[in-house]
Amino acid sequence: MLIAAALAGSAPAGAASAQAVTAPVAEDFKPSSLNQPGQDYPQVNSQGHARFRIVAPAAQGVKVSLGLGGRGGTTLTKAPDGAWTGTTAGPLDEGFHYYRLTVDGGTFNDPGTLNFFGSRRWESGIEIPAKDADFYALKDVPHGHVQQVLFPSPSTGTQRRAFVYTPPGYEKNQSDRYPVLYLQHGWGEDETAWSNQGRANLILDNLIAAGKTRPFIIVMTYGMTNDVTPGRPGGLSSFDIRPFQTVLVKELIPYVDRQFRTLADQRHRAMAGLSMGGFETKLIVPANLDTFAYIGLFSGGSVSLEDVNKIPGFRDKIKLTFVSFGSRELEGGTMRGPPGVPPADPRANAEALKRAGLNSVFYVSPETGHEFQTWRRSLHEFAPLLFRD
Amino acid sequence: MLIAAALAGSAPAGAASAQAVTAPVAEDFKPSSLNQPGQDYPQVNSQGHARFRIVAPAAQGVKVSLGLGGRGGTTLTKAPDGAWTGTTAGPLDEGFHYYRLTVDGGTFNDPGTLNFFGSRRWESGIEIPAKDADFYALKDVPHGHVQQVLFPSPSTGTQRRAFVYTPPGYEKNQSDRYPVLYLQHGWGEDETAWSNQGRANLILDNLIAAGKTRPFIIVMTYGMTNDVTPGRPGGLSSFDIRPFQTVLVKELIPYVDRQFRTLADQRHRAMAGLSMGGFETKLIVPANLDTFAYIGLFSGGSVSLEDVNKIPGFRDKIKLTFVSFGSRELEGGTMRGPPGVPPADPRANAEALKRAGLNSVFYVSPETGHEFQTWRRSLHEFAPLLFRD
Numbered sequence: 001m002l003i004a005a006a007l008a009g010s011a012p013a014g015a016a017s018a019q020a021v022t023a024p025v026a027e028d029f030k031p032s033s034l035n036q037p038g039q040d041y042p043q044v045n046s047q048g049h050a051r052f053r054i055v056a057p058a059a060q061g062v063k064v065s066l067g068l069g070g071r072g073g074t075t076l077t078k079a080p081d082g083a084w085t086g087t088t089a090g091p092l093d094e095g096f097h098y099y100r101l102t103v104d105g106g107t108f109n110d111p112g113t114l115n116f117f118g119s120r121r122w123e124s125g126i127e128i129p130a131k132d133a134d135f136y137a138l139k140d141v142p143h144g145h146v147q148q149v150l151f152p153s154p155s156t157g158t159q160r161r162a163f164v165y166t167p168p169g170y171e172k173n174q175s176d177r178y179p180v181l182y183l184q185h186g187w188g189e190d191e192t193a194w195s196n197q198g199r200a201n202l203i204l205d206n207l208i209a210a211g212k213t214r215p216f217i218i219v220m221t222y223g224m225t226n227d228v229t230p231g232r233p234g235g236l237s238s239f240d241i242r243p244f245q246t247v248l249v250k251e252l253i254p255y256v257d258r259q260f261r262t263l264a265d266q267r268h269r270a271m272a273g274l275s276m277g278g279f280e281t282k283l284i285v286p287a288n289l290d291t292f293a294y295i296g297l298f299s300g301g302s303v304s305l306e307d308v309n310k311i312p313g314f315r316d317k318i319k320l321t322f323v324s325f326g327s328r329e330l331e332g333g334t335m336r337g338p339p340g341v342p343p344a345d346p347r348a349n350a351e352a353l354k355r356a357g358l359n360s361v362f363y364v365s366p367e368t369g370h371e372f373q374t375w376r377r378s379l380h381e382f383a384p385l386l387f388r389d
Numbered sequence: 390m391l392i393a394a395a396l397a398g399s400a401p402a403g404a405a406s407a408q409a410v411t412a413p414v415a416e417d418f419k420p421s422s423l424n425q426p427g428q429d430y431p432q433v434n435s436q437g438h439a440r441f442r443i444v445a446p447a448a449q450g451v452k453v454s455l456g457l458g459g460r461g462g463t464t465l466t467k468a469p470d471g472a473w474t475g476t477t478a479g480p481l482d483e484g485f486h487y488y489r490l491t492v493d494g495g496t497f498n499d500p501g502t503l504n505f506f507g508s509r510r511w512e513s514g515i516e517i518p519a520k521d522a523d524f525y526a527l528k529d530v531p532h533g534h535v536q537q538v539l540f541p542s543p544s545t546g547t548q549r550r551a552f553v554y555t556p557p558g559y560e561k562n563q564s565d566r567y568p569v570l571y572l573q574h575g576w577g578e579d580e581t582a583w584s585n586q587g588r589a590n591l592i593l594d595n596l597i598a599a600g601k602t603r604p605f606i607i608v609m610t611y612g613m614t615n616d617v618t619p620g621r622p623g624g625l626s627s628f629d630i631r632p633f634q635t636v637l638v639k640e641l642i643p644y645v646d647r648q649f650r651t652l653a654d655q656r657h658r659a660m661a662g663l664s665m666g667g668f669e670t671k672l673i674v675p676a677n678l679d680t681f682a683y684i685g686l687f688s689g690g691s692v693s694l695e696d697v698n699k700i701p702g703f704r705d706k707i708k709l710t711f712v713s714f715g716s717r718e719l720e721g722g723t724m725r726g727p728p729g730v731p732p733a734d735p736r737a738n739a740e741a742l743k744r745a746g747l748n749s750v751f752y753v754s755p756e757t758g759h760e761f762q763t764w765r766r767s768l769h770e771f772a773p774l775l776f777r778d
Contacts, residue, residue: 036511037509037510038509054495055494055496056492056494056495057493057494058448058449059493060449103445103448104447104448104492104493105447105471106443106445106446106492106500107500108492108497108498109497111496111498115504115511121426121500122503138548140541140548143540143548145537145553145648147535147536147555148535149532149534150532151532159527159528164534166536171648171649174563195537258561260560
């Protein structure tokens, strides 16, 4: 059922609330913060409507995949100046959304905005300003560094890439050692997602500046190894966790522990992931209880008491099980599963763990779906709970 | 005249030799190494021809900006399956080229390939395999890290971004200190160019692994400050070196010297740049002879003996003046200047410096123009000459 949640990721981009559709559209549109330099479009208004403008004078039709609940998208119309324009019928959810254009039957990106890797391709991105945007804003606080590392992976015969966030002070405090969170992206995304779309570095910078989180290192790497051909991400149907588990546990963790000043023991290591990355976390951590002490599943399934009871040592070794979802993923009170699979109730699971004496935290991101605003908020809730002893 | 050279950057993308046009096109096309995951097009053949395939069944016309000498590009034709295809009339120069599509009068990127920031926008990129590609290949050698840093810039009221390459061993050898090269991009590019298009990190990894270069740090930041509005890169007509000089010398260098284990003195600091970045280097280094000891101008003008004689201290302080061009930039034996400006002869300038007893190196990249293959090779020639005492 986790796979279904992951696969659903790219479809319902920014569900709109039905009632807002009928409100008049406020004419206070401003360029999206993710636009390329000097680009005026796409724009966003104070209600969360997005407006697009695509220059293609000879085109027969231009459509934007973003729109009302992701269904149908937004069809643009041709203005007298040859540009195609249109506004989403309803407001989009706050936060980051992927989208793409269909121009005369072909898939292209909006030349106005930056690209982000999702759905196995570099997609267009737009940012709907959120009321709580301050926690991931670029502010005048000390900043950690995000560095690209290329680590040898004998098991896959490749040099693999990871991004490593080192917290502010890491370079100066040469005798300090730090705990590490291994943080995974979702299906169709890659190791760039948590910094680019997720702003994980800024979330940590701000939490650390506010004294809310112990400074720690974050490591983000590509979570798929079943590439059919080099550079070709594999499908979920053929997914086997073991090759990635080998890369992570046998290759990347030792590399990070050699290259960085880590606290290289179980109680100073966490793993979390969004969607498919949560699925990976739930498979890898129980099989490696001497390696990780914290679990975070962001829109990536849940852990039941039955799961825990089946895993010897889980209760003693795992200091926190954190599970989160966007509220729209839980509509009707349960997590929607694929046809034929009984729906899981992640909140009931989390409460059962707590009643059984485990440290279990359940978080719901208000008015967001299977998208990055849910996962930014999840990281913001999860980070302060880590490495507290 | 440097400005003209810089501005010319985006126009002559991959000049083809006239005679090769008539050779039959070899049908051994393979996907470009810069394609997005799973994408078969664009492709490149053994002669350096590029072939494009764009799906847009209802389009009226699709053109690719890459082509014979950059003039006119390549017009695609519609295949029965609705895809637009075409092959460049001649081979392209070896190395990296920017390009873009025109679809029904609008500018888009090729959805098949990765994007690279150039010409003030994220452009499509293609790589023509070069005979000397080994020096910038990703190999099984120890790799340095490339890290994003956000540094405070009170003079511009912003948090600015730089990328910092730390060589292999930097993390482990906690008592070692390293020299630093400040390396600038060209006009229309940004601080991502030297790692993404230029492969500066891989060039250094390979040189260091071969024992040809002393390990050093490279710092790459955005070289323009005259943004008309935030995020809007300024034009060259309004360019003033002083604000960027303040950012570099008063803000970034002290930040790097605080955050990294640098050898923080003049003789362990170099500055180089491509095109506009060379122009900046030529302005900033002579005004800061107590800060830098090495100059590298890659397709970014040259230094004459007259220049040197006008700058008190240059002769004593500067340990190396390195000037390079692509051979196509020097066709006719001189660097082409704008109308009315006598052409400079950078080779004669370099030889005059040498005759006058200065350490002057002139390098010409064979069969390349104002493009990244020239600059990759220039860095590869320049790096071993740095910090040798």
